[in-house]
Amino acid sequence: MSRFADQTVLVTGGTGGQGASHVRALHAEGANVVIGDIDAEGGAGLAAELGAGALFVRLDVSQEESWSAAVAEAEKAFGALTILVNNAGVQNPPALIESTDRATWARILDINLTGTFLGIKAAAPALRRAGGGSIINIASTMGLGGTALYAPYVASKWAVRGLTRTAALELGRDNIRVNAIHPGVVATAFITEPAAGSDAPIADFYSPEPFAVPRLGQPADITALLLFLASPHAAFVTGAEYVIDGGLLLGPALQKEAA
Numbered sequence: 001m002s003r004f005a006d007q008t009v010l011v012t013g014g015t016g017g018q019g020a021s022h023v024r025a026l027h028a029e030g031a032n033v034v035i036g037d038i039d040a041e042g043g044a045g046l047a048a049e050l051g052a053g054a055l056f057v058r059l060d061v062s063q064e065e066s067w068s069a070a071v072a073e074a075e076k077a078f079g080a081l082t083i084l085v086n087n088a089g090v091q092n093p094p095a096l097i098e099s100t101d102r103a104t105w106a107r108i109l110d111i112n113l114t115g116t117f118l119g120i121k122a123a124a125p126a127l128r129r130a131g132g133g134s135i136i137n138i139a140s141t142m143g144l145g146g147t148a149l150y151a152p153y154v155a156s157k158w159a160v161r162g163l164t165r166t167a168a169l170e171l172g173r174d175n176i177r178v179n180a181i182h183p184g185v186v187a188t189a190f191i192t193e194p195a196a197g198s199d200a201p202i203a204d205f206y207s208p209e210p211f212a213v214p215r216l217g218q219p220a221d222i223t224a225l226l227l228f229l230a231s232p233h234a235a236f237v238t239g240a241e242y243v244i245d246g247g248l249l250l251g252p253a254l255q256k257e258a259a
């Protein structure tokens with residue numbers, strides 16, 4: 001299939017669990033892929049494995065100059081940029097608000113929120129030059145409620161929602177759609193590895209057993225939705241938010257035999 005044959009996609013956090021899944025699928029469907037990440041070893045390895053039509057750029061999403069360089073490299077290599085996936089994200093070490101230091105708060109907001117803002121800012125002119133395109137922001141089900149011990153992360157993902165809606169309004173007339181995805185708990189290093197400064201991974205707190213779809217999400221689950229939102233099938237979808245969580249936000253699926 002070559003649904004994305006004439007497209008160039010920049011995926012931030014493109015070497016991570018979900019990012020690499022998006023990169024591989026988009027490349028397999030014909031897109032040129034630009035893998036933006038601070039993980040130079042993983043990024044260079046993935047680009048080499050994919051070969052033609054794949055490029056790694058070292059991109060720290062919290063740095064504005066890093067963004068201008070990445071967008072310029074994408075346009076230089078492939079002639080245009082048409083899709084941006086703001087996927088890079090980090091979690092805070094679990095802590096009560098009163099025990100959260102300002103540096104931790106600032107770091108999480110810098111990457112998850114400011115990184116998304118800088119991405120839209122840097123990519124919008126390129127997408128406009130290309131005649132239009134699609135921006136997909138990866139938020140979280142944690143951006144739809146509260147989660148004790150995760151205030152910086154929760155606040156950052158709530159804010160990405162407002163940014164998504166505002167960007168959709170500002171860019172709609174330029175034929176640029178902007179949408180958000182809210183994954184539930186997905187099996188990546190994000191949940192199996194502790195956040196910097198902590199020794200407790202999210203996997204320690206969470207079991208999918210009570211929920212309607214009693215398993216962890218897989219990166220491929222999220223990729224399937226992302227491909228839809230990036231494609232012309234979603235031509236009338238903008239400013240929208242898609243929950244993909246196996247029923248996590250529905251609450252527990254009580255079973256008769258346990259009653």
Ligand SMILES: NC(=O)c1ccc[n+]([C@@H]2O[C@H](COP(=O)([O-])OP(=O)(O)OC[C@H]3O[C@@H](n4cnc5c(N)ncnc54)[C@H](O)[C@@H]3O)[C@@H](O)[C@H]2O)c1
Pocket residue numbers: 012013014015016017018019036037038039059060061062086087088089090111138139140141182183184185186187188189190191
């Ligand atoms: N895994 C989950 O359960 C889950 C749930 C909801 C939302 N999310 C969100 O999904 C997105 C992808 O997460 P994942 O599960 O693939 O995690 P992951 O840890 O596997 O990947 C995150 C990637 O982001 C990169 N990154 C970190 N800081 C960066 C920076 N400053 N600049 C550029 N890249 C940077 C990392 O190097 C890594 O490749 C994140 O935004 C995360 O918040 C994850």
